[in-house]
Amino acid sequence: MSTALNETIYIIQHLAFEDLGSLEDVFYQLGYRVRYFEAGVDDLSKAMQHTGLTIILGGPIGVYETNDYPFLQKEIDLLKVRLESNLPTLGICLGAQLIAHALGAKVYAGHSKEIGWSTLELEAITHNILAPLDQVPVLHWHGDTFDLPTNAQLLASSAIYPNQAFSYGPNILALQFHIEAEAQAMEKWLIGHTCELHKAQINIPNLRMESQQHAPHLEGVAPMILQQFLQQLEL
Numbered sequence: 001m002s003t004a005l006n007e008t009i010y011i012i013q014h015l016a017f018e019d020l021g022s023l024e025d026v027f028y029q030l031g032y033r034v035r036y037f038e039a040g041v042d043d044l045s046k047a048m049q050h051t052g053l054t055i056i057l058g059g060p061i062g063v064y065e066t067n068d069y070p071f072l073q074k075e076i077d078l079l080k081v082r083l084e085s086n087l088p089t090l091g092i093c094l095g096a097q098l099i100a101h102a103l104g105a106k107v108y109a110g111h112s113k114e115i116g117w118s119t120l121e122l123e124a125i126t127h128n129i130l131a132p133l134d135q136v137p138v139l140h141w142h143g144d145t146f147d148l149p150t151n152a153q154l155l156a157s158s159a160i161y162p163n164q165a166f167s168y169g170p171n172i173l174a175l176q177f178h179i180e181a182e183a184q185a186m187e188k189w190l191i192g193h194t195c196e197l198h199k200a201q202i203n204i205p206n207l208r209m210e211s212q213q214h215a216p217h218l219e220g221v222a223p224m225i226l227q228q229f230l231q232q233l234e235l
Contacts, residue, residue: 008033010047012075014040014059014094017188021180022219026226040071048078051087051235058093058178060196062144063107076102088171088233093142096165096174103149103168110145110161113200117210120156120164120177129173129232130155130165132224137214139181141189143200146176170232179222183215 009032011020020027020034027034037047039059047054056079066073079102082089091099097107117137122128133156145161148154152174155165164176190197190204197204 007031007052008035008050009052010050010054011036012039012044012047012054012056012095013037014057014061015192017185017192018058018093019180019185020055020057021178021182021185022222023180023226026223030227030230039075040069044075044078048075048082053088053090053230053233054082056089056091056095056098057180058095058141060193061094062109063094063097063101083168083172086169086171086234088235089173090229091174092180093176093178096176097144097146099168099172099174100146100149100152100163100166103152105147105149105152107144107146110143112160113143113196113202114140114158114160115142115197115200115202116140116207117214118158120158122156123154125153125155128155129167129225129228132221136217136221137210138218139178139211139215140176141178141193142176170234173229179218179225181211181215181218183212183219186211186215 009027011034013019013036024034037044061069076098079098083102101107117139119135119137120133122130122134146163148163148166152166152168154163155167158164166174190208
């Protein structure tokens with residue numbers, strides 16, 4: 001994929017403080033521009049029809065909540081067409097669930113919340129794009145999970161949920177965990193998700209401490225995965 005200065009990465013955002021995090025500076029350093037689209041507010045057609053990379057970020061709503069959030073159905077319909085066209089797509093958390101759903105897999109409420117930092121169990125496959133995350137704690141922050149889509153390649157699991165990441169050919173990557181987590185931004189998450197954290201009985205001071213401990217390391221590793229994904233894209 002070209003890193004020409006006129007190349008723009010389109011970002012679909014579902015929650016103001018869940019942005020590109022540490023990945024945004026990586027794109028700037030590689031010569032890309034970044035443009036955000038607000039799901040539920042903006043028309044997502046341009047982002048979904050973009051022939052370059054589009055990234056779908058996380059959020060607290062569920063893929064199956066289309067009655068409460070009608071915009072989700074339009075987003076899903078656009079995403080199905082995008083994936084059928086094999087356009088470069090990266091999904092994070094809710095974005096990964098949307099990709100799984102658009103590929104025909106079931107997305108549903110899990111048996112427990114997975115919130116906090118822990119390592120992944122990486123699949124022993126050749127050229128696993130997530131190999132740099134071996135023994136590196138990543139941030140999990142979700143209650144929903146998904147079945148693995150047909151013909152998808154499982155990349156990683158966790159102790160709680162078996163499907164944490166998958167690829168669907170070289171152009172489509174779905175990550176249930178938050179590879180973009182950034183140490184300096186985590187307080188926004190702790191504030192914005194306070195109701196969820198208290199309901200799940202998460203110890204907020206401990207989560208803050210873990211974030212300060214682990215996020216800087218993740219920030220150093222995430223660019224390696226992002227650059228490898230960009231290099232493997234087939235446009």
